[in-house]
Amino acid sequence: MSAVDKKLQELGITLPTPAAPVANYVPFVRTGNLIIISGQLCLGLDGKLGDAHKGKLGAEVSSEAGQQAARLCAINLIAQLKAAVGDLDRVVRVVRLGGFINATPTFATLAPVMNGASDLMVEVFGDKGRHARSTVGVAELPLDVAVEVEGMFEVQ
Template sequence: MSTIDERLAELGITLPAVAAPVAAYIPALVSGNLVFTSGQLPMVEGVLPATGKLGAAVSAEEGKELARQCALNALAAVESVIGSLDRVTRIVKLVGFVASDPSFTGQPGVINGASDVLGEIFGDAGVHARSAVGVSVLPLDSPVELELIVEFA
């Protein structure tokens, strides 16, 4: 068992299968020593567990859990193109999009759900640059979407 697999087991995390694309793209692409993920929705077994906007139909706490699921889906996509998450040397950047009611301003707290789990899994290598952006709507009415840029050896 790999080091990251052991860490995932300690945390009680099982990476999902790579989410099937909902349009014309691939889940992740390698360029040099970087992996770029496509936008990852919080799919669980092919289904969005919630839809709608943060601050209206979706609570900030629920959004945080959805962002965590997006990060796990992104890691599954990364693993699919590099073979093992043990090859990850740094989570470089996370870009998070939060479908937001006009009065909702808690986007950073929502995206912390993704940042926190990356730190739990990778330790110092999981500390990353980040953007947390409020948007009016996301694909399939998803509350959250995120992209990762990951460095690997």
């Protein structure tokens, strides 16, 4: 078992089956030593969207539920990454995360919501999990999810 797999086990995280694309795109692209992963939704281990993670931050979704949704997105990113490279110990660095938060126009605390994903990357990968990041509030996301996160990873 890889060191990253052991860390996931310690955190009580089981990686889900990576979600299949629902349109004309691929779940990830590898170019050289970079893997770019398409936006992942906050789907649970069962591949379904929980009611607490559907809707807008600043309306139906609390900040805490938004953080949990971002964490679920990060778990799904890691599942796609594992599908791309096999052994998660091959990750050299989490390069960048991009977060999209389904929010009302007046919801101003986007960054703490995205911390749900960023914090998990550091928990799982340690210092290699520290990354550049963008967080953007949006008017709508697929399936009316609260959060979507995309990522870029350097691998060996």
